[in-house]
Amino acid sequence: MLILLIASLALVFYVWQRRTYSYWQRHGIKSIKPVPILGNLRTFLTGKVPFFEQISLLHNTPGYEKEPLIGVYLLRGPGVIVRDLELIKTVMIKKFNYFVNRALSTDPHRDPIGYNNMFIVRNPEWKMIRNKLSPVFTSGKIKQMYPLMVEIGKDLELTLEKVPVDSAIRIKDTCARFTTDLIATTAFGVKANSLKNIKSEFFKHNVAIFEISWLRALDIGIIFLLPALASLARVKFFSKKSSEFIYKTVTYVLSEREKSGLHRNDLIDILLALKREAAEKGENMTKELDFLVAQAAVFQTAGFETSSSTMSLTLYELALNTELQDRLREEVKQYFGDEDHISYERIQEMPYLTQVVNETLRKYPIVGYAERECSQPESGEKFTLEPYYDFEVPSGMPFYISTLAIHRDEKYWPDPEKYDPERFAPENRHNINMDAYMPFGIGPRNCIGMRLGLLQSKLGLVHLFRNHRVIQCDKTIKSINFSAKCPVMASDVDIYLQLIRD
Template structure:
């Protein structure tokens, strides 16, 4: 009898859970909005559970679903939680710019206790804290400060040339490499020196600590994929499931590294106009006003800003560089045109490019912008709706008679927008001419979001773009890239990835094809 009662209770509980899920899965239907029919229990996440696609990329698949091709929004469910995919450019502008004060928080969250480095950094921090922190960090990212960092980046560019030369000497000038790895070594060393004043030496030693930690953080295992999925799409569960965006190992590494660098900077009084200077200044502010609350009294707050600067700084640039190499290897004539522009600038500059000169390279900018269109590193943007006291809630009129509810998750499928034939002719074709000076005026602004838009856009976009361009300049100065037997024929992204990563890597042949003669300052 007891067993029968227990079985009855279990069945009753399962039925109740099922009914609860099914009730939640009628939310968009009840609200009268277009939606993609969910799978029972798991909602619109079947492809993710089957490891066919990452949820970020799956958002773009849903964006392209022919059932909603003429809709301004589409309702979805992350398990049982309703969310909105925004498709219309004007509504995207509303979320990112016009009504930003209602969408200032990301939907994603981190656990304040289990992951303080994740919780306290600029990417995830919420409400008024975000605005305060952004204001304090903005001085690091002005064009003037970025220009001051340029000479430090150039040193790492020279290190990249030396590393490629050494690889070539072992194999008669031609060698196969995994492009993402060599680019990540460059961007890791660059970020370490411009942000922290540290020589990471990843190019010299690929297993150096900085590179090793970055590699681990963005190696997407199934457990790591689960962490990212929960953080971005089921944020209320991060504490319950002990989700960590930054692992304990990475947090320990950043605490020890940044603690040491800040202590040395305070001891010597050295000023480098970098991120560490800002963090030291914040700690001094806190010490000068001991009776007033201050973020910098929390050491993890300081480490958190360094952590997100490092991870975002090396991953975005290295991905963009490696995808550029992949596309240019497939399009040798375009590669030749880019190398010609770079080479002529090097001849003019006697072997180096000034900050102003590299920024003026028109075709290089066109190539990078087109790579960011085809391969936006973060394939989606996320926001959460909040009301404003004393004001009516925002609606989707004139598109739909729907009023946003507090906490509504909103997703902008960047990859989908960047590949929508409504905005881009032959979107799967690599074509830098889309971004020529005469064609730029035809681009629908909200359909191009490599760094987001509005107040919450990427604070480090200037540094990321400059780092990417400089890396490509030093790489193409003496080398060409070609496809090899191991080069993937068609791009396939890692379904476990939170950011875009080529599944299996990007293997390319690098050829020592020196065009610029440093001694003669002429083209061969």
């Protein structure tokens, strides 16, 4: 009986696999041949590459170079890799009403912070949140935050001055402490003191969010690849300790700000306004507090990691290309002049700094990919893959776009592995297809904090290069290999650079 049961289960599994993995063939759409159980994600699921690099490998599969899209098989079932730039614009912009939601989810009951944040939350809540939070990220509001940011820039200078002469430092650690302090002051109105205090609790919890154990990797895998199982598996976007810290911090700051009546034009002011609005409507305040904390959590997480990675990868490339670094440092000194800081208007005008940061984000688009889930209306016109295929896309099907692959495609970027800020020089802009440049995503659901993130990275670089430069040392790695555990672009080993004081 046991042998019969095993044989029956094996037969059912075989039939299910054959039917599942013949989906694209039945619909006449070119697809990549899968392997049993793992589908087209073998390299990722065996821990060899991060997910964004797996999507890049699928995008670049030999033999599909001229295909506008590729059918693939994920753990959740069939999916689409979109390669053609026009089709990307169709999915992300022109037909956005069919692709409002991301193809991921977490447990709404056990992970309210993860489920309700703007990165994950589904429409129509997403649209409401986006409209409410957008005022925080206007140029005017960021300009009002800028003096607070400059203070952290000066803290970075003071910290670097205390580093022993010609020391080799872990550059990502320094950058991450800088962005942690920036987020703490601009978003929450608190002093994290990560640069001054090596044991800063705020910094410790920020880092912990991106430290992925195998158990956390399983949670993240379910959220991104098997979202239908999120509630059953009780997965969480943030670990229990991280959630508790974020909840404690935000509730404390909200309470203190209400008592003091202070206005700082930051995220907390916006969240307090939302809280008052909810109270006037008689809404459940426990649920509302979860919602408020969720927005602060994603702001803290995204702002800390993306800007610090951009800074550290820029410094790494400039250490390898000292002539480019010299040019940037000359511009930094010119714009500082005799002042102790660069004004908001002036830092935005720095042409070579902008070219350098743009090129870093071209070669290293920090998230590495974008994804959306198709949502078909119950009635009316349906989304199809015409004119490429006569195929009506079913609701729930995920679409993936590899920004990493597109940013390193020689069709759009000649000699793509070369770090060359001259690509973005004004006289060369006409050579760039800007549709192939999407470091902050594309369309209405792109990164809401793009302006602030760019400013954070630029500010850190100018204050570091004001009195220092970086060069290679014995510990400096020869090339960047991405960490398979990290959900965003990060080196698999520490990047050490030698800090030289002028």
